[in-house]
Amino acid sequence: MDKLFQRKKSPEQLSKLIKEALENPNTPVKPDKSGKVVDIVTKRLNQIKLLLYGDGEQESNPQKCAQMSMLLIADNMIPRLVLNLEKLPFEARKHVAQIYNNLMRRDLGGFVAYVERQPQMISALVRGYEHSEIALNCGTMLRESIRHEALAKQILHSPDLWKFFDVYVHLPNFDVGSDAFATFKDLLTRHKPLVSQFFESHFDMVFEKYNKLLSSENYVTRRQSLKLLGEILLDRSNFDVMMRYICKRENLKMMMNLLRDTSVNIQFEAFHVFKVFVANPKKPNEITQILLTNKEKLIAYLEKFQNEKEDEQFVEEKSLLIRTLSTLELRQEDDETDGKTATTSH
Known part of the structure; x- marks a missing residue:
């Protein structure tokens, strides 16, 4: 009462x-x-x-x-x-x-616009990951902020962003590292046109750092990063980013190494990125050459790859990759083809 x-x-x-x-x-x-x-x-x-x-x-x-x-x-x-x-x-x-x-x-x-005018506040929240006692509080506030495109953009264009790649997702405290990765994922997936533009503007730096995540000694970091990479590349809004990514030799080599990882979960996530390299109808010859060099080994590997899985889509995708690799050949470059056509017409 x-x-x-x-x-x-x-x-x-x-x-x-x-x-x-x-x-x-x-x-x-x-x-x-x-x-x-x-x-x-x-x-x-x-x-x-x-x-x-x-x-x-x-x-x-x-x-x-x-x-x-x-x-x-x-x-x-x-x-x-x-x-x-x-x-x-x-x-x-x-x-x-x-x-x-x-x-x-x-x-x-007008709270969102107010926070946007106070960039030191968002920066302080990002750097909160450096202090384990406040990291989880800062993480919830960051993810709520990232729901608003203007604030997500502020982080994407801040030097603080690179600390997620270099430091925060690697933190030894499991809860803090996992929370940082959840924020990192939100940043790279929530506002698709904004993020796609960010990837295109910072392509080399982003994927140089991203490949280091895929090479991490920490199993959780490696697996989460690989799964997120698959989501990013297969998102339609990132089509141009995907095409740039799958035309680089070092990225293909990275996926082929991850296919041989001791963890079946990492192998499975690597498969979903590797399949995009193989399925690309406009593979550069340097990509095709690597696949041809390893063709027999790759086919033998895929024929035995996770055969216990009963997922119909996975089985179909695997069969398609094996067929594509079986008929693989170097393609004539466009300029060569044009030259030959011109010679024939004379």
């Missing part, structure tokens, strides 16, 4: 109280009914969170939510919280992530 007589704090009051809490984080707090004592910052953040999400008994009020967002924006409170996330108590960090994600998802009070 006590709750009925407690007046919920207004957005204006909460805005003022969170500022005071951050300025005086050691202010004493009375224990709650269970006897638990939380610090003042955590308490105020929890109150803001409940205003935005509802408290289980009462749904949130859209007008108050929008007002809360505008006040947090006006006070520059979110950058302050995000940039100091590491200094906040454990529960407070969780509340910050939930508040940020709510504002971002609903774009309350």
Whole structure:
């Protein structure tokens, strides 16, 4: 019954109280009914969170939510919280992530445009992967941000992006490394026209770094990267990127090596990329030459490859590859063909 007589704090009051809490984080707090004592910052953040999400008994009020967002924006409170996330108590960090994600998802009070004007905030979230205690909080906020194309673009065109390739997905902490890979995957797949343009503009650098992921000593990194590569190349929006990728000798050699990996899962994912090299009707001769040199071995390998699988599509694809390899021959280059045609006509 006590709750009925407690007046919920207004957005204006909460805005003022969170500022005071951050300025005086050691202010004493009375224990709650269970006897638990939380610090003042955590308490105020929890109150803001409940205003935005509802408290289980009462749904949130859209007008108050929008007002809360505008006040947090006006006070520059979110950058302050995000940039100091590491200094906040454990529960407070969780509340910050939930508040940020709510504002971002609903774009309350122009929150997305506001974050876009604060590039240091997104950069801080990316670099949060360097601190295991806040990495997972930062990961949820990043993925919520990436749902918005303008913010995804900001990361794709930032030097911070390359840290995913070079550092974050390799992190020894399994949970953090996996979370970083989930964010990495979102960045490279969510906004297809944007990502396709990014791949074309940074093709050499992207795939030089990507091939290092495929050579990682970490099994999980190798498998996840290979599976993601298959998704990227087989996406129609990346057709031009795929054609560039499958015309390079080093990429074919990489897939042939991965077909021989000790892990059957990696072999299977490698097969789905390798098949694109073989099926390409316009293979450059340098690709055809590698396939011809290894033709007998490849056919023998494919005839025994994962025969226990009953997947009809997989069986058909394997048969098609074997037939294609069996009839493979070097094709005349267009200029040679044109020259011969001209000679004949004389």
